[in-house]
Amino acid sequence: MKVVVDMDKCQDHGQCAFAAPEVFLIDPGTSKLVVLQDEPDEAFRDQVEEAADVCPVQAITIED
Amino acid sequence: MQRVVVVGAGMGGLRAAEAVRKAGYSDELVLAGAETHMPYNRPPLSKEVLATEVEHEKVAFPLRAVLGDVQWRLGAAASGLDLGAASVTLADGGQLDYDGLVIATGLRPRRLDLSGPPPTPQAGRHAVRTLDDAAALRKDLQPGARVVVLGAGFIGCEVAATARLLGCDVVCVAIDPYPMVRPLGRVLGAEMQRRHEAKGVQFRLGTGIVAFHGDDHVTGVELSEGTVVPADVVVEAISSHCNTEWLAGSGIDISDGVLCDNTLRAVRGDGGPVEGVHVVGDLARFPNPLFDDVPRRVEHWNIPTETGKRVGPALAGYLRGEGYDAAVDTPFAPLPAFWSDQYDIRLQSYGALGLADEDGIEILEGDITDEVVVGYRRGDVLVGVAGLGMLPRVNSYRAVIGHSWPET
Numbered sequence: 184m185k186v187v188v189d190m191d192k193c194q195d196h197g198q199c200a201f202a203a204p205e206v207f208l209i210d211p212g213t214s215k216l217v218v219l220q221d222e223p224d225e226a227f228r229d230q231v232e233e234a235a236d237v238c239p240v241q242a243i244t245i246e247d
Numbered sequence: 248m249q250r251v252v253v254v255g256a257g258m259g260g261l262r263a264a265e266a267v268r269k270a271g272y273s274d275e276l277v278l279a280g281a282e283t284h285m286p287y288n289r290p291p292l293s294k295e296v297l298a299t300e301v302e303h304e305k306v307a308f309p310l311r312a313v314l315g316d317v318q319w320r321l322g323a324a325a326s327g328l329d330l331g332a333a334s335v336t337l338a339d340g341g342q343l344d345y346d347g348l349v350i351a352t353g354l355r356p357r358r359l360d361l362s363g364p365p366p367t368p369q370a371g372r373h374a375v376r377t378l379d380d381a382a383a384l385r386k387d388l389q390p391g392a393r394v395v396v397l398g399a400g401f402i403g404c405e406v407a408a409t410a411r412l413l414g415c416d417v418v419c420v421a422i423d424p425y426p427m428v429r430p431l432g433r434v435l436g437a438e439m440q441r442r443h444e445a446k447g448v449q450f451r452l453g454t455g456i457v458a459f460h461g462d463d464h465v466t467g468v469e470l471s472e473g474t475v476v477p478a479d480v481v482v483e484a485i486s487s488h489c490n491t492e493w494l495a496g497s498g499i500d501i502s503d504g505v506l507c508d509n510t511l512r513a514v515r516g517d518g519g520p521v522e523g524v525h526v527v528g529d530l531a532r533f534p535n536p537l538f539d540d541v542p543r544r545v546e547h548w549n550i551p552t553e554t555g556k557r558v559g560p561a562l563a564g565y566l567r568g569e570g571y572d573a574a575v576d577t578p579f580a581p582l583p584a585f586w587s588d589q590y591d592i593r594l595q596s597y598g599a600l601g602l603a604d605e606d607g608i609e610i611l612e613g614d615i616t617d618e619v620v621v622g623y624r625r626g627d628v629l630v631g632v633a634g635l636g637m638l639p640r641v642n643s644y645r646a647v648i649g650h651s652w653p654e655t
Contacts, residue, residue: 196586196595197642214639235309236262236552239586241288244309 185222185246186231192242199234199243206231249274249566252335252343254325254493255351256280258288259528259551261308263349266559268313272566276317277343279335281324281352281490284378285310290548292381293405294588297388298413303378325352325493330521336493347562350494350505350513350526351555354487354546359397361458368461372481375402387480390414395468395478397456399426401587403484404439407448408589410482418476419443420451420468430600431633432608432623438615438635439589446590451476487546489530504530504544510561510574511554523565527554537580537649538599538630545583545599553581582648583631595641598623598631598648611644611653613637620644624652 186206195216199207206227208217223231228245235243251267253260256278264278280286287306295301320337327336328348335343356374361367373384384406388394394410396403399421410417423429425436426443440450451470460467460475467475491501499513500506505526507513511533512520526533528551532542561574587594603623611632613619618636622629622644629652634641647653 194588194593195638197638198584201642201645209639209642211639236556237549239290239548241306241308247312 184225184228184231186218186220187244187246188216188218189242189244192240194240196239198237198239202234202237203227203230207234249346250344251276251347251349251562251566252345253278253349253351254280254335255349255353255490255528256282256286256319256321257351257353257528257551258286258308259353259555260349260351261286261314262552262555263351263525263527263558263562264317264555265311265313266556267347267349267563268559270560270563272347272559272563274346274566276314277320278317279320279323279325279337279343281322282377282379283322285319285321287378289376292378293375293402294409296378296381297375297385297406297409300382300385306378328494328497328499330497330499330524333523346523347566348524349558349562350524350530351528351551352490352493352530354529355490356483357486357488358483359456359459359485361456367459368463368465370463371461371465371479372459372483374483375406384480384482388413388415391416392479393477394418394480394482395420395476396482396484397421397468398484398486399423399428399450399452400484400486401427401430401585403482404443404589405587406482406484407443408446411443411446411448412590415480417447418449418451418478420454420456420470420476422453422455424453426450426452430596432600432603432621434608434610434615435594435619435621435633435635438619439592439594441616442590442592487529489544491530499524504532506542507531507533509534509536509579510571511558511579512561512571522571523562525558525562527551527558533579535580535583535599536578537582538602543599547583547585549584550581553579557581580649582645592635593638594633594635595638596631596633597641597645598629600631600633602630612640622652627652629653 197209428436455471458469607624611622620634623631632644
């Protein structure tokens, strides 16, 4: 599973970081999105799908 | 072979379809929608899609592999439901029998019906709900155009902001005393009015609209106070109608949206839930135990997804013959969430702000004229927060909404 974030779309809403905290982080200093794992383990699939679903600008896609 | 029919191909219908598949349902799945477009994300319609030409593919939801074998019936509005026969009638005459049904037909903008004579002009009048609506409005938002926005809710204010950024002259007319006052209350409403006015938007508040002026093309809007506001473009963002006409006579309670129980089963007028018939999105009027046991509709962006994910496993379990016990044992208590972008202002909110006591709105952190977090209290319970900027701070309250008011 590969996580792709379209950084042109991303507006740092941070909803993904609540859905999948091991994969997405809003940097407390810059308030910008940091992707912690580009290719997370299958165990994170539900969380990452949730993160993609709750992204207000739909910037997250999952490539298998 | 069983068949699940999802009526409404917006975000709620899409999420419900994904969730029922993910929960193991593998038989026939039909998604029918009135629009001809595949499901797409609506928030950009009052912002990016008005500002620049944006194609459907830029706002379309990515289609998951799990929906590879869905039968799409687009451009096919539903016209009737027969619960006894378990059958949906489509406006094109088609008939869809179902074993499980998801009601996801959402809302449409309320258009002003100001009766003549003379007949009211049509050209130059817009509403914003669909991609086609937004594309039509974009053509009229030319620099210097006189734009009158009717309604000062989120959509009205977002359209006003976008039109100002495009160089239009903008007047916003509303019956409310402040913009966005019903969702946000007076404190944030007044501040947002100040910020819009600083960008050049004029407000005519506390007034109704009695007539459109113009023959074929609208030339002005007559207010109840007697003045006429000249207009080249009018955007009607007053409120919404529930798309429930197709359910009339079915026996389901459609007095406001579609009444549901906490498993999102539709409820009959006699109070009994309908097994196998579920409701998602803006239409779903459900009790949320995060707050209380009163069923309410929630027109926030995260609710179609939350309700869709609730319905998927419940409906799949029902179709396997397992009944609803597992779903009933897992209460559904989603945290409502919304945001709004106006100019460079990010407004973010969680909870049910409308439940706050009249004197229950207080600044929790920050400065109202800059960045701020506002709390909404009912009794001694924090029912919601809203912030201008300060996103990490706003987000920090998510877990405490529905609990005691924070000591500051």
